[in-house]
Amino acid sequence: MKFCPGCGNRISSNSVVCPYCGVQVGYMQTYERKTNGTAIAAIILSFFIPLIGLILGGIGLKKSHELNDGRGLSIAAIVISLIQLVAVVLIIALAVVGASLA
Numbered sequence: 001m002k003f004c005p006g007c008g009n010r011i012s013s014n015s016v017v018c019p020y021c022g023v024q025v026g027y028m029q030t031y032e033r034k035t036n037g038t039a040i041a042a043i044i045l046s047f048f049i050p051l052i053g054l055i056l057g058g059i060g061l062k063k064s065h066e067l068n069d070g071r072g073l074s075i076a077a078i079v080i081s082l083i084q085l086v087a088v089v090l091i092i093a094l095a096v097v098g099a100s101l102a
């Protein structure tokens with residue numbers, strides 16, 4: 001609890017505006033944590049559609065600078081996407097080699 005400097009009423013300590021007189025008593029959280037949705041989408045898609053995961057990971061990494069969130073997640077998405085892509089390429093290569101040998 002705190003007191004309003006405008007009217008002196010007791011108000012909730014996390015109020016931004018006094019409910020009695022409307023005076024501003026606090027500050028909006030300007031450093032509100034925004035979630036980097038792109039990074040989250042990237043990490044999920046990197047498992048299923050690595051190419052899109054890789055692209056979203058790149059976008060998420062770019063966004064992580066302005067949002068200050070999701071940097072690690074974006075990097076993880078890029079790494080997982082690359083591993084998945086390499087695995088897919090290897091599987092295709094092995095299948096082609098296997099088919100040509102057979």
Ligand SMILES: [Zn+2]
Pocket residue numbers: 004005006007008009018019020021022023
């Ligand atoms: Zn007040």
